[in-house]
Amino acid sequence: MAERISIELPGFRHTNPIPVASRIGPFLASGSLTGRDPVTGELPPGLDGQCAHVFGHVRALMRAVGGSTDDILKMTFHLAEPGDRAALNREWLALFPDPARRPARQVLAARLGGAALVHCDLLAVLPASPEPPVPEPPHPAD
Numbered sequence: 001m002a003e004r005i006s007i008e009l010p011g012f013r014h015t016n017p018i019p020v021a022s023r024i025g026p027f028l029a030s031g032s033l034t035g036r037d038p039v040t041g042e043l044p045p046g047l048d049g050q051c052a053h054v055f056g057h058v059r060a061l062m063r064a065v066g067g068s069t070d071d072i073l074k075m076t077f078h079l080a081e082p083g084d085r086a087a088l089n090r091e092w093l094a095l096f097p098d099p100a101r102r103p104a105r106q107v108l109a110a111r112l113g114g115a116a117l118v119h120c121d122l123l124a125v126l127p128a129s130p131e132p133p134v135p136e137p138p139h140p141a142d
Contacts, residue, residue: 009064011038012057021061026126028065032078032119033057043115047079051087054120055095067126069095072103078110078119088118 006019007028014020014031021030035050036043038057044050062069077088085107096102103122112119 007061007065009057009061011060012036013041021065023065023126026128028067028071028122028124028126030061030120030122032121033061034116035118043117045115047081047084047087047117048090050117051091054118055091058095058120058122061122062124065124065126067124070101071124071126073123073125074104074106075120075122076106076108078108078112080110080112080117082107082109 002025005023007021007023009020012020012033018031020033021028023029033054034043034057035053037049037053038060044053058072058075059069062071079085079088088107092102092105110119
């Protein structure tokens with residue numbers, strides 16, 4: 001059985017003691033990815049800026065685990081205003097321009113804390129983990 005590994009991401013933190021994502025074998029599940037700026041930690045005032053940061057965190061997470069956005073199976077978005085999807089759809093189409101190769105997506109209405117307008121979580125199936133390196137035998141002393 002594969003071991004669970006917690007994934008952290010530079011520039012992104014939860015206030016609660018949880019990782020950004022968790023991986024078991026090829027399966028990756030994220031916690032809530034928010035629209036916080038990875039440099040300042042602040043939330044932009046509008047949905048456009050928050051969506052841009054959410055999708056930036058998605059790209060960074062997938063790079064951090066050695067995968068790509070092509071490995072994402074499903075994304076769930078929690079919107080404070082579920083009818084306001086223009087910013088979400090712009091980022092979605094930029095990341096997934098081919099309609100035949102998009103992951104599943106669900107949008108839910110949510111009461112989000114503070115000034116948050118969007119949260120996202122994802123499920124991905126990653127390429128197989130590389131085998132751990134085999135240590136070289138010791139070199140005989142000359």
